[in-house]
Amino acid sequence: MNDTLPAARDHLVAAAHDHLVAAAHDHLVEAARDLVPALRAGAPAAERGHRLTPGDARFLHEAGFFALHAPAALGGLGASIATAVDVHAELARGSGSAAWCAVILSGAGLLASRFPAAGREELWADDPRAGVCGSFFPTGTGRRVPGGLRVSGRWQPMSGVHHARWALLPVLVQDVQDERPAVEAVLVPVEALDVEPTWDVVGMAGTGSDTAVAQDVLVPQRRCAPFGALLGAGAPDADDPLRSTTAYSAVGVCAGAVLVGMARAGLELVLDALGEGRPLASSTYADARDAPGVRFDVASAARLVDTAGLHLARATGEVERGAREGRQLDVATRARVRADLATITVSTRAALGHLLDAGGARSFAAGNPLQAVWRDVEVLSRHPLLAPGLNVDVYARTLLGSQEQVAAFV
Known part of the structure; x- marks a missing residue:
């Protein structure tokens, strides 16, 4: 009989966890649904201005929709992919541009959550709702220096760059011993980048997908990671x-x-x-x-x-x-x-x-x-x-x- 107690306890813990996850899912989806009228009303202005309106960006940030996957251990929502999918679908009913910015900022945040502990803690220490914009394409270069990399390059389009605090940038790093350059991902404060207004399209104009430019920016090693390792599955973690x-x-x-x-x-x-x-x-x-x-x-x-x-x-x-x-x-x-x-x-x-x-x-x-x-x-x-x-x-x-x-x- 004693052998059944741990199993029963584990079952109750799992059931309680599932209940909390479901409640969090429903709360976030309902919050996204509530934003639909405002996003729909703001969409024409976002299209004209080639970026989300300040009011809509503030709504999305305050709801945590720019950082859905920021680790719960750091004060973030730690939302599941299923929850994010339902949130993004609701936001898109109001504005495709707003939903896309939320996808990119939260998705890059998911990758950023796999950086070394010191790096990811720095990202969300002051604001667990801070967004991370990013790119999949290594159109920049990194030069190894003591303590990190010096990074230069241009990344375009960079959706949501006007509403992000950080940028995740893939760069090519040529090490002397390797024939082919390695692809590293670096995390850079958006304020350290130049943003050129190059986004002029007939659809999704409100995403503000302008060009991010880095000019010899020093990135400490704690904010560097092999890019390929970020895209797969991280180490199994029952708590995350x-x-x-x-x-x-x-x-x-x-x-x-x-x-x-x-x-x-x-x-x-x-x-x-x-x-x-x-x-x-x-x-x-x-x-x-x-x-x-x-x-x-x-x-x-x-x-x-x-x-x-x-x-x-x-x-x-x-x-x-x-x-x-x-x-x-x-x-x-x-x-x-x-x-x-x-x-x-x-x-x-x-x-x-x-x-x-x-x-x-x-x-x-x-x-x-x-x-x-x-x-x-x-x-x-x-x-x-x-x-x-x-x-x-x-x-x-x-x-x-x-x-x-x-x-x-x-």
Whole structure:
């Protein structure tokens, strides 16, 4: 009988933990949902100003949405990937740009949480809600000096740089003994960088994805780490499952959540407009909802949005299982996650096409928010994390047993 006591205690502890996690998840998702009206109202100004409005950025920072994965041990939220996905999808219903900034700042924070203890403590010592912007591409160089690296380079686009306190920058470091340069990640205060206004696009304009420039910035060793090691799964840690998350896949599903959230917003906008009972132009239909073509487009869009959401749920589930089990996802699973992202991209693009057809030519009026959602989806879906051509190629090579991959990260 005594042997059953530890097992019973462990079961109760696990149940209590799961209850707390669920409560935290629901609280954060509800907080994101509450921000939707404000973000939707601020989106046009963010687009005009090429960055989030100060008010929206403050809302996101105060809610902790710029640092969802900052370690709980340092005062952060330590939110799971599943929670982050649901938060980002809700934020995207209000503003794709706001949600994307939250994805990038929180995702780079997830990588930053795997730096040496002294480095990550420095990041969030003063503000556990501080955001970390970042890049996957080593377009800078590092020169080893006593105590660290001297870093120079340009990183563009750098989404959310105007709202981040730190930047995670991959750099190439040429060591004398190595034939090929190593890729190191460095953490640099944004205030130590120059930010050049180069972001001028027709969609996702509010992300402020300008160019970050470092000019011979000294980075101490505590804020340097091998870049490749950050992207996989960290050391298993029962108290912090995020350290066991396959980071590249995790950032991918969070990116997919923004597309799904924007597609849901587009569907809501069209249903609201049709709910006003307006006539269908150049027809005898006094109510456009009675037109078979409109009904077909609305139902087709809804089915595609649901398809995207189901693939997002499957991919998120894979990432979460890997974290709970303390393991790196295998190549086949990571490739299928990328295939799910391809399906999300194709489905959301197609959904917006049906919604524009259902809405008619008035959907393209400058003041109609549907065309802004469409432009944002078209631009974001070309991001390397989400581009379907490369993601499907990666998946196909895995299915066919190819030993050669064509992506830097799977």
